[in-house]
Amino acid sequence: MEQQTVCKTFKYKLKPTPEQERELERVVMVCRWLYNTALEQRITLYRQRGISLTRYSQEAELKDLRAEMADYAAIHSHVLQDVLARLDKTYQAFFRRVRMGQTPGFPRFQGRERYHSFTYKxxxxGARLDNGFLVLSKIGRIAVRWSRPLAGTPKTVTLSREVDGWYASFSCVDVPKQLLEPTGQEIGIDVGLESFATLADGTMIHNPRYYRQAERQLKTAQRRVSRRKKGSKRRRKAVRLLAKAHLKVKRQRADFQHKVALKLVQQYDTIYHEDLQVANMLKNHHLAKSIADAGWSAFMSILSHKAACAGRKVIAVNPAYTSQICSGCGVVVSKGLSVRWHSCLECGTSLHRDHNAAKNIERAGRARRGEVA
Ligand SMILES: [Zn+2]
Structure with missing residues (x-):
């Protein structure tokens, strides 16, 4: 029996009083101190004595730390534990990438601009909901703008500071699925460089035009920051505008991806796509391509989530040769990234390279599903 519920995160804007806002700021600041202190401790102990600290040994020290320092004592222990868990996660990711033969940046100290959230696990x-208010221990009852209903059972809440204010993200379990009626249709989908995605039926999904406009504004804002003197008031103002521009681009992108995912999930019972992790290892590291891939992977997680909610299937296939094989006859037609058109001399198939790839992905997916079933 398939599960009838999913996990889901719900994010809401908060309406803290100025006093509560100062308290939230303070918690973030102390969490950032702890993060940097714990990182320093790990580095120092390793350098001096070759000892690798674990998250649990650092957690065990929290009690003493809270007994000695009022700043730490004023914060719920779960919030502090989560800070150490975050640091540990960064370490794990670092070593995983090292093992994979990559050269990742070492976990770094967090500046004020980079660290802006904390979590009640x-x-x-320490955190609870009461009559529509979010009640945080030692901070108080914070008003929430309930832009949509919360579903399921909330397990954790993360408070985050964004350019335009504070937000609370509740991660919930047991959120009921909203199953859609089967349509009897399935589709292969390929990520593109010039378009956002191409479907096996030839439909091209383009990045919206307002992207370019927003990206131009982003560049302008970036240049403004770099022109201004470090530490100056004018520079701080420019940094703020830049952050706003970033946020705008981020929200527009998420909004667009949600809309595309919703359409696909409504129309198709099964969606096939390339396995991204494998694709990344196979393909050469073209810069534009890796940027597109980053957007694609965010999109895939949105799509998978919506599909799971609706009872649809999203299936990843092996990306080997999907762009090189002819979807008409199966021969290999080698082409570099710059060649945008697939023309087969064997069978005369002639179509856009991404369309050809999407067809191959769909075929590979169908074959795989045959194997699985
Ligand atoms: Zn052919």
Whole structure:
């Protein structure tokens, strides 16, 4: 029996009083101190004595730390534990990439601009909901703008500071699925460089035009920051505008991806796509391509989530040769990234390279599903 519920995150804007806002700021600041202190401790102990600290040994020290320092004592222990868990996660990711033969940047100290959230890892313990308010221990009752209903059971809540204010993200379990009626249709989908994606039926999904406009504004804002003197008031103002521009681009992108995912999920029972992780290892590291891939992977997680909610299937296939094989006859037609058109001399198939790839992905997916079933 397939599960009838999913996990889902719900994000809402908060309406803190100025006093609460100062408190939230303070918690973030202390969390950032802890993060940097714990990072320094790991580095120092390793350098001096070759000892690799674990998250748990650092966690065990929290009690003493809270006993000695009022700043730490004023913060719920779960919030502090989560800071150490975040640091540990960064370490794990670093070593995983090292093992894969990559050269990742070492976990770094967090500046004020980079660290802006904290988490209560258990609703009911330090954070709870009461009559539409979010009640945080030692901070108080914060008003929430409930832009849509919360579903399921909230387990954790993360408070984050964005350019335009504070937000709370609740991660919930047991969110009921909203199953869609089967349509009897399935589709292969390929990520593109010039278009956002191409479907096996030839439909091209283009990045919206307002992207370019927003990206131009982003560049202008970036140049403005670099022109201004470090530490100056004018520069700080420019940095703020840049952050706003970033946020705008980020939201536009998410909005567009949600809309595309919704359309696909409504129309198709099964969606096939290339396995991204494998694709990344196979393909050469073309810069534009890797940027497109980053957007694509965010999109895939949105799509997978919506599909799971609706009872649809999203299936990843092996990306080997999907762009090189002819979807008409199966011979290999080698082409570099710059060749945008697929023309087969064997069978005369002639179509856009991404369209050809999407067809191959769909075929590979169908074959795989045959194997699985
Ligand atoms: Zn052919």
């Amino acid at each position: 258990e609703i009911g313990n």
